[in-house]
Amino acid sequence: MRDDLLAARGVTFRYGEREVLAGVDLRVGEGEVAILLGPNGAGKSTLLKIFSGLIRPHAGEVTVLDRSPSSYGRREMARILSVAGQDTPLDFPMSVEEYVLLGRFPHHGFFGQATALDREEVDRALAMTSLEGLKTRGLNEISAGERQRAALARAIAQGAKAMLLDEPTAFLDIYHRVAFYEIVTQLSETCGVGALVASHDLSLCAEYGERIFLLSGGKVQAHGRPEEVLTPEHILAAFGVAVVCDRNPATGSVRVTALRGTLPARD
Amino acid sequence: MAEAADCLPGRGKGVDAVRNRAIVFLLLASSFAGALVLSLSVGPFPVTLGQVFRILSGGSADGGPGETAMRVVLTLRLPRALLGALVGGALSSSGVAFQALLRNPLADPYILGVSGGAAVGAMTARLLLPGDSFLPLPLCAFLGAALAASVVFVLARRRSGVSRERLILMGVIVGAFLNALIMMMVALAPPGRIPGAVYWLMGDLSLGTLGRVGLLAPYVAAGVVLLFLLSRGMDLLLLGDEAAFQSGLPVERVKTAVYLTASLLAGSVVAVSGLIGFVGLIVPHGARSIVGSGHRRLLPAAFLLGGTFLILADVLARTAGPSGELPVGAVTALSGAPFFLYLLRRDGRKP
Numbered sequence: 001m002r003d004d005l006l007a008a009r010g011v012t013f014r015y016g017e018r019e020v021l022a023g024v025d026l027r028v029g030e031g032e033v034a035i036l037l038g039p040n041g042a043g044k045s046t047l048l049k050i051f052s053g054l055i056r057p058h059a060g061e062v063t064v065l066d067r068s069p070s071s072y073g074r075r076e077m078a079r080i081l082s083v084a085g086q087d088t089p090l091d092f093p094m095s096v097e098e099y100v101l102l103g104r105f106p107h108h109g110f111f112g113q114a115t116a117l118d119r120e121e122v123d124r125a126l127a128m129t130s131l132e133g134l135k136t137r138g139l140n141e142i143s144a145g146e147r148q149r150a151a152l153a154r155a156i157a158q159g160a161k162a163m164l165l166d167e168p169t170a171f172l173d174i175y176h177r178v179a180f181y182e183i184v185t186q187l188s189e190t191c192g193v194g195a196l197v198a199s200h201d202l203s204l205c206a207e208y209g210e211r212i213f214l215l216s217g218g219k220v221q222a223h224g225r226p227e228e229v230l231t232p233e234h235i236l237a238a239f240g241v242a243v244v245c246d247r248n249p250a251t252g253s254v255r256v257t258a259l260r261g262t263l264p265a266r267d
Numbered sequence: 268m269a270e271a272a273d274c275l276p277g278r279g280k281g282v283d284a285v286r287n288r289a290i291v292f293l294l295l296a297s298s299f300a301g302a303l304v305l306s307l308s309v310g311p312f313p314v315t316l317g318q319v320f321r322i323l324s325g326g327s328a329d330g331g332p333g334e335t336a337m338r339v340v341l342t343l344r345l346p347r348a349l350l351g352a353l354v355g356g357a358l359s360s361s362g363v364a365f366q367a368l369l370r371n372p373l374a375d376p377y378i379l380g381v382s383g384g385a386a387v388g389a390m391t392a393r394l395l396l397p398g399d400s401f402l403p404l405p406l407c408a409f410l411g412a413a414l415a416a417s418v419v420f421v422l423a424r425r426r427s428g429v430s431r432e433r434l435i436l437m438g439v440i441v442g443a444f445l446n447a448l449i450m451m452m453v454a455l456a457p458p459g460r461i462p463g464a465v466y467w468l469m470g471d472l473s474l475g476t477l478g479r480v481g482l483l484a485p486y487v488a489a490g491v492v493l494l495f496l497l498s499r500g501m502d503l504l505l506l507g508d509e510a511a512f513q514s515g516l517p518v519e520r521v522k523t524a525v526y527l528t529a530s531l532l533a534g535s536v537v538a539v540s541g542l543i544g545f546v547g548l549i550v551p552h553g554a555r556s557i558v559g560s561g562h563r564r565l566l567p568a569a570f571l572l573g574g575t576f577l578i579l580a581d582v583l584a585r586t587a588g589p590s591g592e593l594p595v596g597a598v599t600a601l602s603g604a605p606f607f608l609y610l611l612r613r614d615g616r617k618p
Contacts, residue, residue: 052513078515089505091372092560102503106515110499158514 005030005162005194006051010060012218013046020046022218023060028162028194028211033184035205036198037229038215039239044198047215048164051196052083064162078106082158084151085166090140096150097135100125103157125156128183144171152180156187163187163195169204177201181208206230206254214238230254240264288564291557295571299352302578306348309582312339342477350475350483351581351595352574354540357487357532359554359573360566362547364494364529367501367562368522369434372555373610375547376412376533379438383445384415385530385537386468390452393461405486405535412534415441416526470543470596472581479539486535491570493528498562501525505560543577543596545603550576552610 006028013021020043028034036044049055050062053069061068064081072080088099103125104118126132129149134142139150148171155163165184169177181204187193199205205212206226214222214229216238222229235243235256242262248255307319314322314336322340362375376382388411389404396403419441423433453464463471494501500521503511512518533547553576554569577595580602584595 049509054509054512074512074517075515078513081513083510083513085510087507087510089370089507091370092505093555094505094560098559098561102506102514105499105503110496154514 004028004063004066005032006062006064006196007066008047008051008060008062011047011050011057011062012059013043013050013055013057015046019218021050021057024215024218024220026196026213026220026223028196030161030194031188031192032194033181033188033208033210034194034196035209035212036196036215037200037202037205037212037238038198042215042238043218044215045166048083048166048196048198051164052081053077075106075109078158078160080160081162081164082155082160083164083166084155084168086148086151086168086170088139088147088151093138093140095136095138096131096142096146096153097122097126099139099150100131100135100153100157103154104159106158121157121159122153125153128156128186129153130179145173145176148172149176149180152183156183161191161193163193165195165197167198167200169199169201177204184208202230202235202256206256207248207251226254230256288558292568292571295557295568295575299571299575299578302575302582303348303352306351306578306582307340307344310339310344310585312336314340346477346480347472347475347581348578349477349480350540351472351578353480353483353487354472354536354543355546355550355573355575355577355580356570357490357536357573358543358546358577359550359569360491360494361529361532361536363551363554363562363565363569364497364501364525364532365547366551367504368525368529370505370507371435372552373548373607374435375545376529377442377542377544377547378435380415380419380440380442380445381412381438381530381533382537382542383442383449384418385409385412385534386542387411387445387448387452388414388534389538390449390461390464393464394452394456405482405538408538409486409531409534412530412537413527415445416530420523420526466594467541469594470541470599471594472540472577472584473592474539483535483539486531490528490532490535491566494525494532495563495566497521497525497528498566501562502560541594541596543599545599545607546573546577549603549606 004027008024008026011021011024012019024047036047038044046055050057051064051069053072056070064072064077069077082103100122101114101118104114104121108114108118126135129152131146131149131153134146139147148168152165152168155165169180172180184195184197185208188195209226211223212226212229213220214234221238222234230245232243232245235241242259244257244259246255247253304316304319308314308316312335318333318336319340322337358376365374365376365379366372385408389408391411392404392407419434419437422437422441423430425433449468453461456464500516503514503516504521506514508518550573551569554565554572558564558568577599580598581595584593584598587593
């Protein structure tokens with residue numbers, strides 16, 4: 001049994017009156033790539049924010065390496081848990097390299113100089129995300145997909161054991177989508193990184209996810225291996241879309257295909 | 268994509284300049300020194316550059332007109348130039364800090380009501396305190412600035428933290444209120460109680476004496492050093508509050524520290540030189556385009572550039588008018604407002 005890097009037990013969260021999470025249980029172990037699936041507004045981002053300590057649940061608890069996020073010092077926490085979102089700064093001239101170097105803050109702090117190790121980690125992260133050629137370019141001069149990879153590179157450079165990745169492939173082309181999952185898999189296999197990836201990419205989740213959590217209606221409706229979670233019943237219940245699930249003839253992974261003309265009307 | 272990068276010339280604004288850091292700072296420092304020397308030489312009483320150097324190096328300028336030249340340079344122009352350097356540097360540093368804090372390159376101390384608060388504080392001190400008690404002015408101005416900053420901060424605070432949009436909105440509202448207070452004070456003050464108030468409000472360096480320079484210097488030094496210590500934190504603030512927090516920054520504490528320090532700088536400067544606009548807005552832009560956004564380089568560069576800019580603006584203010592001089596605030600605003608428009612238009616064209 002692998003140790004839990006991330007665990008949520010009975011997590012409940014409300015925005016005002018609206019209950020977004022109503023008792024969510026979830027675990028991500030060391031070296032595991034877990035996928036968080038769910039329709040828009042299902043509370044995926046909210047759950048990730050609770051894990052990173054930005055907000056606290058109204059009931060239940062989350063732990064990062066068996067401790068509550070609020071019990072960590074900020075830098076201590078950032079050395080254990082890194083987050084890649086979609087928001088990159090564009091109003092100020094900042095090179096890709098400078099941006100990725102900011103991920104090393106938890107290691108050198110306010111007053112330390114960037115060490116050779118910091119530079120090494122930054123170069124490694126840039127190489128993994130194929131951004132070496134763009135490192136002197138400004139963030140506002142590269143494409144949205146390249147910025148998304150830069151955000152991933154920053155999270156990698158942070159060198160944390162646990163990673164939260166919020167829809168990290170939204171702007172990526174198919175090559176870089178695949179590359180993203182390859183990178184995350186590589187990190188989990190070589191460094192024991194546990195990643196929780198919020199995604200909408202059903203087919204790649206099936207290919208790369210070791211465990212999938214399907215979040216809908218405030219609860220984890222199903223979890224387990226891709227073939228256990230990605231069934232027509234689960235997907236119809238969570239997303240309201242009729243699909244066919246078969247096996248990819250090449251890889252044997254689950255393949256989800258939406259059926260045309262079956263979309264029920266929504267209020 | 269790696270191939271494409273090689274074909275495109277690096278258009279990174281300031282990004283490539285980082286490599287030539289030493290040269291850049293040498294140039295900045297020499298233009299600062301150049302502006303300083305120039306300002307000692309230019310004016311109604313002509314002093315040649317050679318004389319300036321001889322006076323500065325301690326040698327007397329050979330009797331006769333040299334005596335006068337020495338007095339003009341050492342007691343009139345030097346304090347004024349030093350004051351300009353301090354004020355310009357402090358306003359620019361403060362601007363850099365507010366821009367990082369609000370993650371908005373169009374922010375400066377004025378937008379947040381901080382300068383207005385400082386002006387009200389300084390004027391209150393002059394109205395209520397006896398005689399020509401200049402000493403407590405910077406302190407009162409800082410208190411006014413800090414009070415205004417706190418009010419804006421509290422008004423903008425929500426349970427989820429302080430949002431930039433609300434901060435700017437509240438800053439504008441509080442600033443308008445403080446402006447009304449200033450006008451009331453000027454209108455209702457007993458004649459002669461706040462001499463030169465109108466001129467001072469327009470931004471004025473003519474009050475420069477070595478004593479005042481000495482009074483302002485510790486405030487500016489403390490503020491600049493504090494900001495420099497916070498520079499890593501400001502780098503991370505550019506990521507946005509959530510990402511900065513997730514990168515290990517104690518965001519709320521750093522924001523409060525940056526806010527108070529930037530208010531201290533702006534407040535103490537307003538006490539001495541009044542409301543000099545646009546320096547805190549334009550100079551950080553210029554400095555950023557030269558050395559990039561990293562605050563460890565940006566802050567020193569902005570200080571030097573700000574000092575240079577204000578010294579030169581003051582030379583212009585002293586010599587432009589056929590009779591007497593213009594307030595330096597008028598000069599900075601005259602050059603600053605069009606530049607601000609240019610920035611807005613350029614930003615509007617950004618992809």
